[in-house]
Amino acid sequence: MKYILLIILGFVWFLSPVYAQEITIDTVANRKNVQAAVALDKSFYKMNHEQFFINYAFDDTSRALINLYFRKRITSKYVFMGICLATIPVSLAGSKEEKVCIAPPVGGYCRAETQRTYEPWVTPVVLPVLGGSLIYYIARHTRYSNKKLLQTLIAYEKGQPIPAVIREKLTAKYF
Numbered sequence: 001m002k003y004i005l006l007i008i009l010g011f012v013w014f015l016s017p018v019y020a021q022e023i024t025i026d027t028v029a030n031r032k033n034v035q036a037a038v039a040l041d042k043s044f045y046k047m048n049h050e051q052f053f054i055n056y057a058f059d060d061t062s063r064a065l066i067n068l069y070f071r072k073r074i075t076s077k078y079v080f081m082g083i084c085l086a087t088i089p090v091s092l093a094g095s096k097e098e099k100v101c102i103a104p105p106v107g108g109y110c111r112a113e114t115q116r117t118y119e120p121w122v123t124p125v126v127l128p129v130l131g132g133s134l135i136y137y138i139a140r141h142t143r144y145s146n147k148k149l150l151q152t153l154i155a156y157e158k159g160q161p162i163p164a165v166i167r168e169k170l171t172a173k174y175f
Helices: 001-012 029-040 042-046 050-054 060-093 120-145 146-157 165-170
Strands: 097-099 110-117
Touching: 001 060, 050 146, 060 097, 060 120, 060 146, 060 165
Parallel strands: none
Antiparallel strands: 097 110
16 A cells, blocks of 8 residues: 555656756747747647746736646645645554564564554545546646647637636636
8 A cells, every 4th residue: 555655656756847948939029930849849848837938928818827727737736645645644544563473483483574454444445535636636737738738828829719718717816
């Protein structure tokens, strides 16, 4: 059980934001070449929050879009890590340590090791909670990915309206 938790926490660390190399597209005049640059280099989607602000924050709505997408992803990461950390005491509460004799006693001596056993209710409780939070994390990161943010910003800059689902979520706290 403890190894599953370590694997999941390692997975979260692996999915944490990767900061890209220097982005050469700095000016408003070069924004028109973004789609060609994206088609050539898929690592263009690995920009961080500051790089999105430098390249695409041309008005308050675009800044709010960037804030929305990044905050949604950060919130999902914190929710997932919090649930992972909350399952540790639950799994420890349903476990007990026992001293087990590994080798048969020879001359009255038994080499004992501690072994942790879990109650039968621990696995059906902890694994669905961890699995559900992992699904939430992946779904949120997929829905609010850098790729979709970049597509939305490019479409908004060309004059297309922001999708209704995203427009509803743009509240005052993102501006």
